[in-house]
Amino acid sequence: MVNPYKPIISKVKRVVEETPNIKTFTLAPEERIEFKTGQFVQFTVREVGEAPFTPSSSPFTRDEMDITIMEAGRVTKAIHCLQEGDLVGIRGPLGRGYPLEEFYGKEILVLGGGVGMAPLRSLLLTLIALKSKFKRILLLYGAKTPEDIVYKGQFADWKGEGVEIHRSVDRGDGVWKGRIGVVTVLFDEVKLNNEVAIVCGPPIMMKFGAFKLLEIGYKPENIYLSMEKNMSCGIGKCGHCALGPYFVCKDGPVFKYSEIKDIEEIWD
Ligand SMILES: Cc1cc2nc3c(=O)[nH]c(=O)nc-3n(C[C@H](O)[C@H](O)[C@H](O)COP(=O)(O)OP(=O)(O)OC[C@H]3O[C@@H](n4cnc5c(N)ncnc54)[C@H](O)[C@@H]3O)c2cc1C
Ligand code: FES
Structure with missing residues (x-):
């Protein structure tokens, strides 16, 4: 039986600085990790610890996996110090991703903010790969400032693939010609x-x-919303990620609004 706690050794192949506090790491795992878009993995840095992240690459890219990470605390600080060639551990895939089949034939609106664009990039790349199955794909994305926009060079490619893109920033910088305001202004x-x-x-x-x-x-x-909670086991055993009647690691991280609408800690 596969040990769910055993990470797969993965080499850091590339590091891209997206913004002053967000980097994308391209990892080459020793064993292929097949995931569904929206599922997450546990990322281990030796002698520091592990933390959950959602791959930002397409699940159709088999030998590499991108993970886009904002520096927030202890583990992410250590991740941000990683260099090309370093070895890390990846455990997963874990949880429930986006139910793509339920989206077939429909207009898909993707609404993202800040580093929340990470799972949505994986989703968008998947939607683009299967684009004949969807009526229309739109992306509304908001960041704090133009400098905080992730994947800056990639929006034009997605637009070229037929995605309708609208972006806003909370604060402009004198150069920004687009919308100013929180993402809902879009x-x-x-x-x-x-x-x-x-x-x-x-x-x-x-x-x-x-x-x-x-x-x-x-x-x-x-x-559909991707929920975040502190995690430990990642496989529904320890209870760290309890959210109302659910464990985010097992029942999520993707939930329908109708499933979580009565959980006060989310909406208060
Ligand atoms: C399913 C899932 C998917 C996720 N996907 C992504 C993703 O794709 N990309 C991404 O960037 N993040 C993602 N996250 C969030 C990510 O897991 C967390 O940012 C990460 O676990 C933080 O770990 P850490 O050890 O670096 O931070 P911790 O040390 O645990 O700190 C976390 C928080 O505590 C605060 N904090 C830390 N130290 C202190 C202190 N001394 N005093 C006061 N406050 C402090 C930090 O500001 C931060 O807000 C995801 C989370 C989940 C659950
Ligand atoms: S992290 Fe252990 S139950 Fe979810």
Whole structure:
């Protein structure tokens, strides 16, 4: 039987500085890790510890995995010190990803904020790879400042693949010519059929993003949110990631709004 706690040794192949506090690490695992977009992995730095992250690359890229990481505390600080050639551990995939088949034939709105764009990049690359199955793909993305926008060089490629892209920043920098304001200001400039919406970002953005979607007519069962909780085992054994009646590591991290709408700690 496979030991779920045993990490797969992975080499750091590339490190890209996305913003002053976010880097993307391309890892080459010794054994192939097949994941569904939206699932997560536990990333181990030897002698420091492990933390959960969602791969930001396409699940169709088999031999490498990108993980985009914001420096937040102890483990992420150690990750940010990694260099090309260093060895780390990856455990997973874990949890429940996006139910892609439920999205077929529909208009897909992807709503992202900050480093929340990491799982959404994986999702967008998947949607692009399967684009004939979807009616329309839109991305609304918000960052604090233009400097904080992740994947800066990649939006043009996604646009070229037919994704409709709208971006905003909370504060401009004198050069920024786009929208200024929190990401929900972008709803003014798009006409939507309110079919499927997928949201990932900081808790405040998830909350107001979900409320806005409900206000404009999305059904609670068609809004998907990626939830974050502190984790330990990652496989539903320790209870660290309890969220209402769920364990985020096992029942999530992707939830429908209708599943989590009554959990006060999320919406208070
Ligand atoms: C399913 C899932 C997927 C995720 N995917 C991603 C992803 O793709 N990319 C990503 O960047 N993150 C992701 N995260 C979040 C990521 O796991 C956390 O940022 C990470 O675990 C933080 O670990 P850490 O040891 O660096 O921080 P910790 O040391 O645990 O610190 C975490 C928080 O505590 C605060 N803190 C730390 N030290 C102190 C202190 N001394 N005093 C006061 N406050 C302090 C930090 O500011 C931070 O907010 C995901 C989380 C989950 C659950
Ligand atoms: S992290 Fe142990 S139950 Fe979820």
